[in-house]
Amino acid sequence: MNVIDNSKNRENDINLDLLLSVLAGAKDSPLVFYYDGQPVKPGYHITEVKAGQFSALDCRANPEAWTEIFVQLWDVEEGDRTHMPAGKFYAIIRKVTEHVQLDDSAKLTFEVSDGVRPMQLYCAAAPVLRAGAVHVELSPRTASCKPRDRWLAEENKKAAACCGPAAATGGCCA
Template sequence: MNVIDNSKIQGNDIDLGLLLSVLAGAKDSPLIFYYDDQPVRPGYHITEVKAGQFSGLDCGANPEAWTEIFIQLWDIEEGDRTHMPAGKFYSIIRKVTEHVQLDGSAKLTFEVSDGVQPIQLYCAAAPALHAGAVYIELSPRPASCKPRDRWLAEESSRAAACCGPAAAKSDCCAGPHGL
């Protein structure tokens, strides 16, 4: 299985730019989303693409601002259709850019419903190319505490700088977080 380099992706969250770059190279391949341990049905539609700019205050009283793109998938079975080709998905998003400004580095959220169940929010993992198809695993978008997330990222970065291969013999690796 060819998997995109995940080293540039935080957690399970890709941006629109990465998604489009993969789809551009696999336009004839079926695009199959997986969520809740099952694939979307072959007749799925993109019913809406929207972009938003948000600002708020996090739980640590820190101002936050971000852009987010929402892609709504309607997971239905329709006739004898096959899964949408990656190129069609790509073309739909490009068509949207004629009317709506989409930031390629924006947070990407998928809204998925079968038309009966309420819309659920999902984030997307890096696309995987396998057996002639593009697979994208969607996982529920969890709530998070941004101050805690920043602190954990800083701690992880400090530990990597202190105890990475170049610093393996330094004194900082002897501490409680070291080797």
């Protein structure tokens, strides 16, 4: 049985370590974030970086705990500015670590607003170096049911084990 997981795309949920490792190798390249199908304006800037440690109960009363880093982007255009160099973003994050403990493996969430619309939450796909710039696609962070997500992951794992290339000749795939 192959179960379709309609929850958020796990590929669009990178951590700070992955982002910084790409930026470290492309410090002079412009860093361009995309959300709602458009790039951020060249004058965007980071207005806040914050870290949180969360404890919760999911909808089946299972305890949950995680750390999360929030990067707030203000999507504005100011004068003749260009997109922020990757090295500047990297330096800002490193400056934050002098005052705030950041877990590089924490889930990374972007809070984005153009100063008019309300702030919205986004997760980030892996950064891509293309045409001399670092591109990071942001997608809306959706709600999900963690027990359902765990169940779907287990069902997909079972299906992959049964119907993977090595098992395809074993007859368990219908």
